[in-house]
Amino acid sequence: MPRYWLFKSEADCYSIDDLAKSPKQTTFWDGVRNYQARNYLRDDVKVGDGVFLYHSGCDPLAIAGTMEVVRAAYPDETAFNKQEQHYDPKSRRDDPTWYMVDVRLKQKFQPVVTRDMLKDASELAKMVVLQKGSRLSIMPVTDAEWRAVLKLAGVKSG
């Protein structure tokens, strides 16, 4: 059984349209530099899992669509490169600290499911992304939440 996740991205930095324009509509999800999020990525995110792409830091705040995990965790190369914004001198090639996965665009929501819509849905009251102070960039989503959001998006399956 696949599990479900929510990946957060600043839309100015990387949006669902950027993903749609990528070769094979696939990208590597790099730059996660938080241990709890890293643990999810490294240990729990598997090929075939469903992922919501959430746009933060923009208007509207919204789930923009769904993605599918197409490659499980492997070392995040950007951590080894001094030129990279997310360079981390403590991560070593023989013992990487940070990991990334590959995701492929599955479905772009039209229109997007806004944060306000999520907040109005009683089934989503406990959704992690809606909790105060919730800053993780990788968060788990329950089966019921996954279905409820798809319903709000007006689509039948992820």
Next chain:
DNA sequence: GCCAACGTTGGC
């Protein structure tokens, strides 16, 4: 190992 200070995130 504690905790204050600091930096960052992100909703509003």
Next chain:
DNA sequence: GCCAACGTTGGC
């Protein structure tokens, strides 16, 4: 732009 929440750092 503000500020609350959170994670990390570093002195002790």
